[in-house]
Amino acid sequence: MTIQELEQFIATYGTDIYSFCVYLTGNRPEAEELYQDTFLKTLELLDKIQKDGNPKSYLLSVAIRIWKNRNRKINRRNSIAPMESEEPMEPAAGGNGERSEVEDHLLKKEEIRYVQTTLRKLPEKYRIPLCLYYREELTIEDIAGCLRIPQGTVKSRLHKAREKMKEELEAAGYDR
Known part of the structure; x- marks a missing residue:
């Protein structure tokens, strides 16, 4: 596979991969980092991509593997020195009378x-x-x-x- 074909994959599947990264990480800064790392790793593994297969699933699998590896590393670190991160609860919507x-x-x-x-x-x-x-x-x-x-x-x-x-x-x- 050539660099031009990779650029074509980024143009074609980039949005889907990015939205999946946002879903996996839950926030945009981490998603952007995962997205970049996914395509950097893909660049390293350029010869393994089969253009006749399903490149989108290959790119998604690269993103999943990178994300899982990061989580393992974070979990190992947290088992040694736990970090607290509680998300505040948002108040539920309430009403009085008829619903608009x-x-x-x-x-x-x-x-x-x-x-x-x-x-x-x-x-x-x-x-x-x-x-x-x-x-x-x-x-x-x-x-x-x-x-x-x-x-x-x-x-x-x-x-x-x-x-x-x-x-x-x-x-x-x-x-x-």
Whole structure:
């Protein structure tokens, strides 16, 4: 693969890779660093990219591996010298009387935020396949290749992730 082909992949898949990095890290500065590291690592591994295959899944797998390695390093450091980082709770939207369009919009945003929070609570082995399947719209075969696990494992993890999400959302009163 040539540098020009890599530039074409960046132009084609860059936005998707960046949004996935934002999803993985949860904040933009870390996502930008992960995004840059993903393409730097891809530049190192230029010969391994198969342009006939699915380059997007390859790029996503590089991002996942870098992110997992960083988390392992952070967890090792935290086991030695823990760092405290609590996120402040945001107050829930309340109302008095009839609901307006603004209140409906706020309630919808709160519902989306709750689903995202619930998704973040899932163990990594369930959360990542779910994100790859629904957000990045990868096939089960591509997810299996990306995560280097069998397709059956991807299917079972997606099933378990859906079940866990359903249980958590139903317990919170979301019956859809």
